[in-house]
Every structure is written in C-alpha cells, then in structure tokens.
Amino acid sequence: MVIPRIKICGLRDIATAQAVARLGADAVGLVFYRPSPRYVEIEAAAAIARALPAFVSCVGLFVDCPEAEMAAILERVPLDLLQFHGDETPEQCRRWQRPYIKAVRVKPGLDLLEYAGRYADARGLLCDAYSPAAPGGTGERFDWGLLPAQLPLPLILSGGLDPDNVVAAVAQVRPWAVDVSSGVERARGSKDLERVARFIAAAKQTSFSG
Numbered sequence: 204m205v206i207p208r209i210k211i212c213g214l215r216d217i218a219t220a221q222a223v224a225r226l227g228a229d230a231v232g233l234v235f236y237r238p239s240p241r242y243v244e245i246e247a248a249a250a251i252a253r254a255l256p257a258f259v260s261c262v263g264l265f266v267d268c269p270e271a272e273m274a275a276i277l278e279r280v281p282l283d284l285l286q287f288h289g290d291e292t293p294e295q296c297r298r299w300q301r302p303y304i305k306a307v308r309v310k311p312g313l314d315l316l317e318y319a320g321r322y323a324d325a326r327g328l329l330c331d332a333y334s335p336a337a338p339g340g341t342g343e344r345f346d347w348g349l350l351p352a353q354l355p356l357p358l359i360l361s362g363g364l365d366p367d368n369v370v371a372a373v374a375q376v377r378p379w380a381v382d383v384s385s386g387v388e389r390a391r392g393s394k395d396l397e398r399v400a401r402f403i404a405a406a407k408q409t410s411f412s413g
C-alpha cells in the first residue's frame with residue numbers, strides 16, 4: 204500500500220518547522236525565491252534545517268536561481284533535496300550533484316511524458332498549476348485529468364491542495380507525495396498549525412495499492 208508522503212512548503216522559523224515535523228510531515232520546504240512572501244534568508248534557513256529531527260527531509264526551493272546565490276545557499280544550508288521550480292534545464296538541475304525534484308506547471312497541451320523523460324535522473328516530478336501571475340505557491344489548482352495514468356518518475360501533486368480536498372486528490376491522482384503551501388496558511392507566508400494538522404491527518408488516512 205502507498206500512503207503518500209507529505210511536504211509542507213514555505214517554513215520561515217524554527218518553531219513552526221519543528222511543530223510541522225511533530226504533526227507528521229515527511230518534508231519541509233524552504234523557499235529561496237526572493238519575490239515570494241515565503242522567502243527565507245540563508246541564516247534563518249540554515250537554522251531551520253539544523254533544527255529538524257531525523258527522518259524529516261529539508262527541501263530547498265529554487266526558481267531560476269543565479270549560480271553564485273545557489274552556491275552560497277548550498278554551502279551553508281544542509282539541504283536533503285533540491286526543488287527546481289523554474290525553467291531550469293536538466294543540465295542546470297544536475298550541475299549541483301544533489302538529489303533533486305523538478306516542478307512542472309501543468310496546462311493543456313503540455314507533453315508530461317516527454318517532460319519527465321528529459322529529467323530522468325530527478326527523484327520526482329512535482330506537478331503544479333500553471334499561473335501567468337507567479338511560478339508557484341499561488342493556491343491555484345489544475346485539472347488533475349491532464350495527468351497521464353503513468354509517469355516514469357514518482358509524482359508529487361501540488362497546486363491548491365488543502366485539508367478539504369487532499370483526500371479526493373489522492374483518490375483520483377494516486378501520487379507518491381503531496382505538497383502544500385497556501386492551503387495551510389492563515390495569510391500569505393504564515394502557516395496555520397491547525398490547518399497543517401488537518402491536512403496531514405487527512406493525507407495520512409489515504410492509501411492505495413501501488
């Protein structure tokens with residue numbers, strides 16, 4: 204049976220990150236994209252990453268990050284996994300020699316099988332909603348019917364998930380993992396632990412044969 208892994212994205216302080224871990228998250232995300240309301244400075248990010256308990260992964264989220272900035276972050280923040288959420292090429296993703304996942308913003312006409320094939324060494328393909336307004340973290344959903352029945356990479360479902368729709372999302376999509384940011388916030392960039400708890404409890408009650 205597969206019980207989807209759970210990533211809570213956009214943590215900005217140690218206490219909230221530790222609380223999210225205690226509530227049962229498998230991974231927390233740190234956003235290194237400056238225009239985001241969830242952006243976290245390097246020193247704060249390093250402190251959060253070091254404060255996480257064993258077996259909770261720390262994921263760094265990047266959107267077409269300049270190389271020098273990326274190098275500085277990787278030197279100081281102990282990240283377990285890189286999340287490339289922009290237009291990074293497969294070569295740019297591989298350049299850091301770290302495990303990574305690639306995000307793709309799903310819209311009609313996109314060939315997801317071809318896309319996944321280009322990032323064959325990624326640890327997962329994160330499918331998010333396309334929005335012309337922002338590269339991610341918008342709270343918008345996409346049409347899950349656009350996803351192919353099978354992908355060559357573990358599927359991470361994101362985009363507009365929340366405590367009330369995650370069960371239906373998992374039942375329909377059967378993803379390896381789910382990722383959420385806006386749906387567990389009280390305001391942009393501010394996590395609501397009660398919503399986080401409800402999201403995790405709901406996601407953990409889902410399972411499917413895999």
Ligand SMILES: O=C(O)c1ccccc1N[C@@H]1O[C@H](COP(=O)(O)O)[C@@H](O)[C@H]1O
Pocket residue numbers: 212213232234236239240241264266288329331338339340341342343361362363364382383384385386
């Ligand atoms: O969280 C952000 O601010 C962000 C900024 C830029 C790119 C991605 C971002 N977050 C990721 O977006 C998806 C969907 O988030 P939401 O739940 O719809 O708000 C998720 O994978 C976040 O990791």
